[in-house]
Amino acid sequence: MQVKSKKRVQEHGEVLTNEREVKAMLDLVKDHTYNKNSTFLEPACGNGNFLIEVLTRKLDAIFEESSKEQKLLDRNVVIVFSSIYGVDLLADNIQECKERLFKFFAEFYKTKCKFELSEELKKSILFILDKNIQQGDALAMTNPNGEPIIFAEWKPINGNKMIRTDYSYAELLSNVEFGKNEVNLFSDTGKPVFTPKFIKKFNEMHYLKIWKYE
Numbered sequence: 001m002q003v004k005s006k007k008r009v010q011e012h013g014e015v016l017t018n019e020r021e022v023k024a025m026l027d028l029v030k031d032h033t034y035n036k037n038s039t040f041l042e043p044a045c046g047n048g049n050f051l052i053e054v055l056t057r058k059l060d061a062i063f064e065e066s067s068k069e070q071k072l073l074d075r076n077v078v079i080v081f082s083s084i085y086g087v088d089l090l091a092d093n094i095q096e097c098k099e100r101l102f103k104f105f106a107e108f109y110k111t112k113c114k115f116e117l118s119e120e121l122k123k124s125i126l127f128i129l130d131k132n133i134q135q136g137d138a139l140a141m142t143n144p145n146g147e148p149i150i151f152a153e154w155k156p157i158n159g160n161k162m163i164r165t166d167y168s169y170a171e172l173l174s175n176v177e178f179g180k181n182e183v184n185l186f187s188d189t190g191k192p193v194f195t196p197k198f199i200k201k202f203n204e205m206h207y208l209k210i211w212k213y214e
Contacts, residue, residue, distance in 0.1 A: 043138035045086030048097035082154030127211035
């Protein structure tokens with residue numbers, strides 16, 4: 001385990017997970033970590049140790065799939081970032097986490113890809129990170145102002161388009177039965193399907209233009 005300071009441990013219970021343990025835990029769901037569409041939420045993300053490893057695996061997977069065509073690669077990059085979420089109590093952790101994720105990606109793109117990283121792709125990724133990596137209390141499901149944590153869902157449609165839909169974190173978990181091994185989001189037994197209520201649904205937009213949503 002990693003500790004930044006005794007004070008942070010005492011005041012916030014902050015203990016960061018080492019890389020070896022991160023890899024071992026993610027290997028338990030290995031197939032999902034290499035699937036660009038699988039969603040990951042880290043409710044105590046710290047400075048991003050788990051999310052960095054998830055990003056690493058997802059980028060490796062899409063590079064194998066789409067490294068020869070920039071449009072396809074860039075679209076897959078946006079899908080990958082749109083599937084990664086995090087919450088942490090501390091503002092400095094959130095900032096460091098977002099910076100680490102983007103820096104890792106930029107180095108990956110520069111080292112492995114023959115394409116130039118476009119400004120629009122940078123803006124789209126940074127916009128997604130701002131929406132997906134949130135400061136707040138994952139147990140209370142609120143941000144530092146006491147307001148509900150809001151997450152955006154990014155759904156690819158029609159080739160180059162995506163739709164953003166905003167949900168409250170509490171609403172997304174309102175049908176989760178904690179302590180059980182199932183999350184009642186879908187059913188094939190005749191049981192009603194849980195559909196969370198959204199706060200706002202946005203018009204579809206090109207995946208390189210989503211930073212213009214606001």
